[in-house]
Amino acid sequence: xxxxxxxxxxxxxxxxxGGLLAGLDRIITARMQGRYGPPVLQPFYDVLKLFEKENxxxxxxxxxxxxxxxxxxxxSGALFFFGEDLLMVIFVFILADIFLVVAAYSTNSPYSFIxxxxxxxxxxxxxxxxxxxxxxxxxxxxxxxxxxxxxxGKILILYLPGVFLGLVYVLTIKLRKSPFDLSTSHxxxxxxxxxxxxxxxxxxLALVEIAHWYETVLLLGIVYLFFSFNPAVxxxxxxxxxxxxxxxxxxxxxxxxxxxxxxxxLATVALGGVNLIVMYFIFVR
Amino acid sequence: MFHYDGSSCNGCDIEVLACLTPMxxxxxxxxxxxxxxxxxxxxxxxxxxxxxxxxxxxSLYRQMPDPKVVIAVGICAAxxxxxxECYNALGGVNTVIPVDxYVPGCAARPEAIIDGVIRAAGMLEExxxxxxxxx
Ligand code: SF4
Numbered sequence: 001x002x003x004x005x006x007x008x009x010x011x012x013x014x015x016x017x018g019g020l021l022a023g024l025d026r027i028i029t030a031r032m033q034g035r036y037g038p039p040v041l042q043p044f045y046d047v048l049k050l051f052e053k054e055n056x057x058x059x060x061x062x063x064x065x066x067x068x069x070x071x072x073x074x075x076s077g078a079l080f081f082f083g084e085d086l087l088m089v090i091f092v093f094i095l096a097d098i099f100l101v102v103a104a105y106s107t108n109s110p111y112s113f114i115x116x117x118x119x120x121x122x123x124x125x126x127x128x129x130x131x132x133x134x135x136x137x138x139x140x141x142x143x144x145x146x147x148x149x150x151x152x153g154k155i156l157i158l159y160l161p162g163v164f165l166g167l168v169y170v171l172t173i174k175l176r177k178s179p180f181d182l183s184t185s186h187x188x189x190x191x192x193x194x195x196x197x198x199x200x201x202x203x204x205l206a207l208v209e210i211a212h213w214y215e216t217v218l219l220l221g222i223v224y225l226f227f228s229f230n231p232a233v234x235x236x237x238x239x240x241x242x243x244x245x246x247x248x249x250x251x252x253x254x255x256x257x258x259x260x261x262x263x264x265x266l267a268t269v270a271l272g273g274v275n276l277i278v279m280y281f282i283f284v285r
Numbered sequence: 286m287f288h289y290d291g292s293s294c295n296g297c298d299i300e301v302l303a304c305l306t307p308m309x310x311x312x313x314x315x316x317x318x319x320x321x322x323x324x325x326x327x328x329x330x331x332x333x334x335x336x337x338x339x340x341x342x343x344s345l346y347r348q349m350p351d352p353k354v355v356i357a358v359g360i361c362a363a364x365x366x367x368x369x370e371c372y373n374a375l376g377g378v379n380t381v382i383p384v385d386x387y388v389p390g391c392a393a394r395p396e397a398i399i400d401g402v403i404r405a406a407g408m409l410e411e412x413x414x415x416x417x418x419x420x
């Protein structure tokens with residue numbers, strides 16, 4: 001499969017895959033709680049329903065911000081599957097998130113305000129680790145290009161176990177899973193109403209939902225990179241990681257933001273940083 | 286779905302919460318109890334309306350995007366029950382907003398509530414089509 005078809009496949013298939021993952025997530029979550037759970041296709045029903053609803057616009061802008069959020073998220077995923085520079089992918093990814101925060105701020109509701117502030121904190125907690133992953137992947141493979149990393153044939157997880165664990169740690173933040181679902185969460189009935197997404201109704205909310213599906217697939221794509229020496233192992237590892245995230249989600253209560261920030265940075269330094277230094281001595285010296 | 290407790294004896298609320306438990310698990314129909322009117326299609330109200338909460342009920346109803354349906358759970362929400370003579374009581378939920386589904390019972394059984402929610406979801410479909418026709 002060449003680069004162009006891969007990115008087109010991402011744009012078309014990622015929402016389907018992400019939606020299915022979300023549906024499985026809901027069923028597995030329900031089973032873990034001893035419930036029966038919704039049908040697998042429920043996330044799709046929800047989004048289709050949201051598109052048929054009235055779009056309550058709080059102001060003229062927030063719809064556009066959310067479209068930008070989705071567009072940049074798709075762009076960063078497409079760059080990733082095109083085999084482009086991993087740093088570029090991460091920066092576009094961050095930019096997309098910023099649009100979500102701006103959209104939440106623009107609504108002027110206290111709930112989304114706190115949600116947006118917390119999202120910024122979460123980004124602060126998670127981004128250093130993402131960058132360290134990119135840098136350490138570069139150290140081992142000598143390339144920032146996703147294509148180069150995936151094509152290196154090295155068993156990257158053996159070189160970068162610490163970085164991988166650190167990445168899984170912040171993945172919990174990025175996937176909005178408990179204990180780090182501070183800004184908004186998938187679970188019903190939370191404090192802060194719905195945080196970030198409180199003021200988005202109907203189609204706007206659907207955009208956020210779809211963007212989250214794209215996001216999930218992109219992040220699992222980054223997980224895949226660590227196991228890219230063998231595609232089957234890579235896919236299995238990505239799915240296993242997602243399952244681990246669901247498990248963590250269901251067995252942990254939410255952290256306060258202070259603890260989130262501290263623990264995420266601690267994980268970044270202890271797991272990512274140390275691993276990076278070791279790699280430095282092996283590859284650069 | 287969004288649950289608002291007007292003035293009830295809490296009996297119906299507990300039955301509503303029972304619907305979320307593993308025993309009844311209303312999420313098997315894809316229904317989630319959110320705390321946000323802007324994300325919900327169904328407004329589920331227990332208890333009667335009094336002078337204090339009438340404005341709240343109206344405001345919640347206004348905040349929900351169309352199409353939307355309202356369920357009145359329990360006799361209090363339907364008519365005011367034995368509270369209707371109270372000095373502060375206005376009556377059932379239908380004194381302030383239109384109600385689509387009434388779930389009888391004092392307290393309403395979880396099975397009946399779930400049945401009401403499923404009916405409400407059906408009405409949602411109808412209302413959606415009506416909105417489309419009007420356009
Ligand atoms: S209908 Fe009965 S159980 Fe329900 S709130 Fe009223 S008094 Fe309580």
